[in-house]
Every structure is written in C-alpha cells, then in structure tokens.
Amino acid sequence: MTYCVALRLNAGLVFLSDSRTNAGVDQVGTTRKMTVFENSDRLMVLTTAGNLSISQSIRQIISDYVNDRGESIWTVTSLYQAAQLVGECIRLVHERDAKSLERFGIDFNVSMLFGGQIRGERCRLFQMYSAGNFIESQNESTYFQIGEAKYGKPILDRVVTPESTLDEGAKCALISMDSTLRSNISVGLPLDLLLYEKDSFRIGRFVNIDEQNLYFQMIRNRWGQQLRSIFEGIANPTWNAWAPASAAGEVQDSDPTQPARIRPPRQQATGVSNAAPEPLQTLAQQPPSNEQH
Amino acid sequence: MTYCVALRLNAGLVFLSDSRTNAGVDQVGTTRKMTVFENSDRLMVLTTAGNLSISQSIRQIISDYVNDRGESIWTVTSLYQAAQLVGECIRLVHERDAKSLERFGIDFNVSMLFGGQIRGERCRLFQMYSAGNFIESQNESTYFQIGEAKYGKPILDRVVTPESTLDEGAKCALISMDSTLRSNISVGLPLDLLLYEKDSFRIGRFVNIDEQNLYFQMIRNRWGQQLRSIFEGIANPTWNAWAPASAAGEVQDSDPTQPARIRPPRQQATGVSNAAPEPLQTLAQQPPSNEQH
Numbered sequence: 006m007t008y009c010v011a012l013r014l015n016a017g018l019v020f021l022s023d024s025r026t027n028a029g030v031d032q033v034g035t036t037r038k039m040t041v042f043e044n045s046d047r048l049m050v051l052t053t054a055g056n057l058s059i060s061q062s063i064r065q066i067i068s069d070y071v072n073d074r075g076e077s078i079w080t081v082t083s084l085y086q087a088a089q090l091v092g093e094c095i096r097l098v099h100e101r102d103a104k105s106l107e108r109f110g111i112d113f114n115v116s117m118l119f120g121g122q123i124r125g126e127r128c129r130l131f132q133m134y135s136a137g138n139f140i141e142s143q144n145e146s147t148y149f150q151i152g153e154a155k156y157g158k159p160i161l162d163r164v165v166t167p168e169s170t171l172d173e174g175a176k177c178a179l180i181s182m183d184s185t186l187r188s189n190i191s192v193g194l195p196l197d198l199l200l201y202e203k204d205s206f207r208i209g210r211f212v213n214i215d216e217q218n219l220y221f222q223m224i225r226n227r228w229g230q231q232l233r234s235i236f237e238g239i240a241n242p243t244w245n246a247w248a249p250a251s252a253a254g255e256v257q258d259s260d261p262t263q264p265a266r267i268r269p270p271r272q273q274a275t276g277v278s279n280a281a282p283e284p285l286q287t288l289a290q291q292p293p294s295n296e297q298h
Numbered sequence: 299m300t301y302c303v304a305l306r307l308n309a310g311l312v313f314l315s316d317s318r319t320n321a322g323v324d325q326v327g328t329t330r331k332m333t334v335f336e337n338s339d340r341l342m343v344l345t346t347a348g349n350l351s352i353s354q355s356i357r358q359i360i361s362d363y364v365n366d367r368g369e370s371i372w373t374v375t376s377l378y379q380a381a382q383l384v385g386e387c388i389r390l391v392h393e394r395d396a397k398s399l400e401r402f403g404i405d406f407n408v409s410m411l412f413g414g415q416i417r418g419e420r421c422r423l424f425q426m427y428s429a430g431n432f433i434e435s436q437n438e439s440t441y442f443q444i445g446e447a448k449y450g451k452p453i454l455d456r457v458v459t460p461e462s463t464l465d466e467g468a469k470c471a472l473i474s475m476d477s478t479l480r481s482n483i484s485v486g487l488p489l490d491l492l493l494y495e496k497d498s499f500r501i502g503r504f505v506n507i508d509e510q511n512l513y514f515q516m517i518r519n520r521w522g523q524q525l526r527s528i529f530e531g532i533a534n535p536t537w538n539a540w541a542p543a544s545a546a547g548e549v550q551d552s553d554p555t556q557p558a559r560i561r562p563p564r565q566q567a568t569g570v571s572n573a574a575p576e577p578l579q580t581l582a583q584q585p586p587s588n589e590q591h
Contacts, residue, residue, distance in 0.1 A: 040558045046570045050557075068560045079562040155448030159477035163522055164529050172534035180529070184452035197557055210537050212581040213554035220535055220581050227532055229456055235524040236457050236473070241465035242513055244503050261506035264343075264490055265333045267361045269372040277339045288505040288513050 006191035007054035007152035009038060010181055011118040012174040013130040013142045015167050017203040018120050019174040021182055022052040025193030039197040040064055041208060042078060048206050049078065049087060049121035050199060054152035055114040055135070062098045063115065070094050084129040088119055092137035116151040121201065128203050156188045157181030171200045176224070183225050243289040262287065299484035300347035300445035302331060303474055304411040305467040306423040306435045308460050310496040311413050312467040314475055315345040318486030332490040333357055334501060335371060341499050342371065342380060342414035343492060347445035348407040355391045356408065363387050377414060377422040384412055385430035409444040414494065421496050449481045450474030464493045469517070476518050536582040555580065
C-alpha cells in the first residue's frame with residue numbers, strides 16, 4: 006500500500022518514500038516511488054502511491070508532456086502550473102486505461118505528492134488525487150501523507166512545526182516511517198529520503214536507506230527504548246475512590262460513575278444467585294505525582 | 299468512526315472505548331459504546347463500532363436471547379459459547395435489517411470486542427465481525443482494536459506484553475487513545491475505561507473519563523512533552539559524504555546512491571542551460587553519537 010510523507014518547512018522540503026509493492030501477499034516486490042525532475046532553474050520531486058501500473062505510466066509521460074498551449078513542466082513559471090500539467094497526465098492515463106481496468110474490477114487509484122521550487126517562486130507542495138485534481142500545503146498544513154498514513158500521523162502532529170530544520174524534519178519523517186513499518190507489512194525498506202534546501206535548486210541531500218543503514222537502525226532502537234522508558238516514567242493510575250453500586254437489572258447509560266451494566270433478566274433461570282453488583286473502584290480525583298518511580 | 303481497544307493480559311482484561319458518533323460532520327453525538335453483562339459467576343464486556351443502529355439493536359437483544367438449544371449468555375459454561383450466541387444475535391439483526399439498509403446504500407457494518415470470564419474458565423477475548431464470526435486472542439495477540447485502529451497501534455506494539463499489569467495496560471490504552479483523539483475527529487471524549495482482574499468476577503475498576511479528568515490530562519500533557527523531549531535528544535542525521543553526480547538525461551532506478559532523476563528531454567527547448575546535476579550529500583556511514591545535545 007506504500008507510505009510517503011512530505012514536509013514543507015520554512016527551510017525547504019523533506020520527502021520520504023518506501024519501496025514495497027504488492028499484488029497480494031504472495032506477490033511482493035520492490036520499486037522505488039520517488040522521482041526527481043531537475044534543471045538549473047527548478048527542482049521538482051514526485052512520490053506516488055496506489056496502483057503501480059498507473060503511477061508508473063503517469064511518471065513516464067510527465068517529462069515529455071507538452072499541452073495544447075505548448076507548456077511543459079520544464080517551461081512553466083510556477084509549480085502550481087506544473088501540478089496542473091501532472092494532473093493532465095493523470096487524466097491522459099485515465100482516458101487510456103480506466104475502462105479496461107474497470108472490466109477487471111480494478112479501480113483507477115493513484116495518489117501523489119508533488120513539490121519543489123521553480124526560480125522566482127517559493128517552495129510549494131501539492132497532494133494529487135486520482136481525478137487529477139490537487140490541494141496545496143498552506144501555512145497551517147506542514148505535511149502531506151499518502152498511502153498507509155495513519156500509523157505515522159501522531160508523531161508528525163506532535164513534533165513538526167514550520168520552524169523545524171530540514172534535519173529535524175527528516176528525523177521526524179523517519180520515526181513516522183518506523184511506526185508504519187512495524188505496523189503494516191505493505192510498507193517496506195529500502196526508503197528514499199531527500200532534503201531540499203530552499204532557493205538551492207539542487208537536490209543537496211539524499212540517501213537510500215536499507216536494513217544496514219546505521220542511522221536508521223539507531224533511530225529505530227533508540228526511539229523504541231526511549232518510548233518504553235517514558236512510558237514507565239509516567240505514573241500509573243491511582244484507584245482509591247469508590248463509586249456506589251448500581252441497582253440490579255437496568256442498563257444505566259446516564260450515570261458516568263458506572264458503565265452500562267446489564268444483569269440477567271428475571272425470566273432466565275440461571276441457577277446462580279442473582280447477587281447485587283458490588284461497588285466499583287474508580288480513579289482518585291488528585292492526579293498522581295509526576296515524579297519518576 | 300469510534301476507537302475501542304481491549305487488552306488480554308496475564309493479570310486480567312482492560313477495555314477502553316470512546317463515545318463519539320456521527321452521521322456526517324454536521325450530525326455529531328455522544329453515545330457510550332461499552333456494556334457490561336454481569337452475574338456472580340461471570341463478567342462479560344462488550345464494546346462496539348460501526349453502524350450505531352445495528353450495534354444498539356444487537357446489544358438490545360443479547361441479554362434476553364435464548365437459542366434453540368435453550369442456551370443464553372447467562373447459562374453457557376464457556377465464553378466461546380457466549381461469543382457464538384452474540385454472533386447469532388448479529389445474524390438475527392442482519393436478517394431483520396440488512397436488506398432495508400441496502401436499499402438505502404448502507405452497508406451492514408458492525409464490529410465488536412467481546413471478552414471476560416466465566417467461572418471455571420480463564421479470561422477470554424474475542425473480536426467479532428459483521429457476519430457474526432469471530433477470532434479469539436491467543437497467546438501472541440495481546441490486544442484487539444476496532445474502529446480507527448491505526449493511529450494508536452504503534453504504541454501498543456512497542457509497549458504492551460502479556461506480563462504488563464492492568465494499570466500499565468490501562469495507561470497504554472489511554473496513550474493509544476490520545477494519539478487517536480488528536481488525529482481523527484470521529485473519535486471523542488468521554489471514554490469508558492474498565493479493568494477486570496482475573497478470577498474476580500466483578501468489575502473492580504471503572505472510570506468515565508471526560509475533559510476534566512486530571513489523570514488523563516496529565517497523560518496527554520506529559521506524553522506529548524516527553525515525546526518532544528526524546529525527539530530532541532536523538533541525534534540529527536550527519537551529512538558529510540558525497541555521492542557522485544549522475545549522468546545527464548536518464549532515469550537511474552538502480553543506483554541506490556541517487557534518487558531516480560529526470561532531466562529535460564533534448565527536444566524541449568527550456569531556455570535554461572541544461573547543466574549537469576551536481577553531486578549529492580548523503581548520510582555519513584558512522585552513526586551519530588548517542589549523547590544528548
């Protein structure tokens with residue numbers, strides 16, 4: 006299913022993608038999902054998820070594509086226009102392939118992250134959909150994700166800000182990817198990690214990360230250890246208050262000191278004494294001390 | 299969409315559920331999703347996700363349901379049999395409602411966590427599906443989740459073991475819920491948290507957690523702070539090695555020191571000098587020091 010994340014920071018852009026592909030659990034492969042389009046006045050990065058044949062077809066035509074107005078991604082003056090051209094490529098492939106795929110019960114499913122910088126403009130980042138439409142990352146949205154996005158989202162929400170450095174963004178993206186790798190087998194190594202420094206118009210920093218990569222091993226080990234360590238450092242709940250017993254029989258949805266409780270109905274002979282439920286222990290009102298234990 | 303998690307530990311069971319319901323973003327409500335079925339020789343907890351009308355209908359009939367063999371959840375001697383009875387209730391509601399729902403384009407979609415203990419047996423935990431079938435938590439699977447499960451899965455994978463205490467399990471479930479609450483608006487407070495100590499046949503510990511709950515506030519604040527703190531403590535990547543520049547023009551999928559790079563095709567006049575791409579910085583081979591900075 007893939008996982009790709011892209012961060013738009015004040016300092017520039019960070020892109021991270023995995024490379025696992027599958028057509029079912031017995032047909033797993035490796036294909037890189039990041040492509041860089043570069044010239045001296047522009048740098049654009051594309052990462053893809055969804056149906057691999059569709060995303061590869063689109064990637065194949067983007068560079069050579071010239072629309073009716075004679076525009077290509079190499080000549081437009083704004084990344085917004087470049088994103089529109091990528092959208093036109095998606096629609097071309099849709100026109101060519103969607104009906105045939107449908108006959109085999111396959112959806113035309115593709116999503117992309119497309120970002121970079123054209124000289125004269127700021128860095129920009131877009132998330133593109135199967136219909137060829139897209140949204141842009143504005144001030145408040147520091148990152149986009151495609152593919153198996155949910156496992157790795159909480160850490161991005163907690164840690165990344167527009168003021169983060171590119172290295173901090175890369176570190177966060179790798180932790181986000183690590184959470185995803187551990188939880189979903191459709192995402193796998195190696196990874197492509199690219200850092201783009203604003204106004205540089207060159208890749209600058211790139212690494213393909215496999216199982217032997219020492220930095221990623223360090224992140225994976227340390228992050229896991231540290232998580233367990235802060236988990237142990239947070240106080241366990243203290244149960245020392247008593248909530249009253251509920252009355253026998255009825256469901257009690259409205260009393261927040263009790264769960265909704267159901268006792269055996271009278272007409273059912275259970276052969277067991279239908280004793281009244283006992284009172285419950287509930288959380289103490291004072292929060293526990295924040296000291297380590 | 300809901301989030302419910304249940305842990306099966308050596309010490310007993312932990313159940314946590316949220317209470318947000320929605321029929322679209324303009325129709326959001328609150329309904330508790332946890333129900334306890336109790337008698338002096340048994341305690342069973344049910345938490346539900348999916349279509350609310352379906353899960354409520356099922357919950358309504360479980361207690362009174364007696365099958366053709368005269369069995370009910372109050373008389374069977376094994377929780378496995380009780381789970382089968384819950385499955386029969388799901389199928390009854392399906393028989394009654396599924397066709398009508400389908401006419402309105404609504405799926406018969408329900409999932410449940412059902413667990414507890416009947417005297418004479420160990421604690422057991424089941425995950426139940428729309429078809430009335432189910433799976434059981436065995437040794438290796440310490441927890442089940444239903445609803446928006448992905449955001450909160452990584453912490454469960456990293457921290458919980460069968461040897462965890464009930465309080466540690468509760469703490470972990472709350473952290474898992476916190477990650478989910480922050481990332482998905484279809485999950486919301488208040489929460490129902492229930493701890494069951496094995497062989498007790500009583501609820502023991504229960505709390506309904508709302509925004510004012512001091513313990514949960516403490517977890518939310520401390521967990522976030524500590525995460526940021528360990529994030530800052532992990533070394534940033536060190537970029538001091540240089541990968542060679544790629545040759546102009548061709549996509550290079552097979553060279554892991556480079557991303558796949560595409561330059562403007564010769565036939566496109568770009569008006570910009572088609573300079574050769576510059577070499578890339580890549581990660582240093584030595585991992586950075588593990589010391590704090």
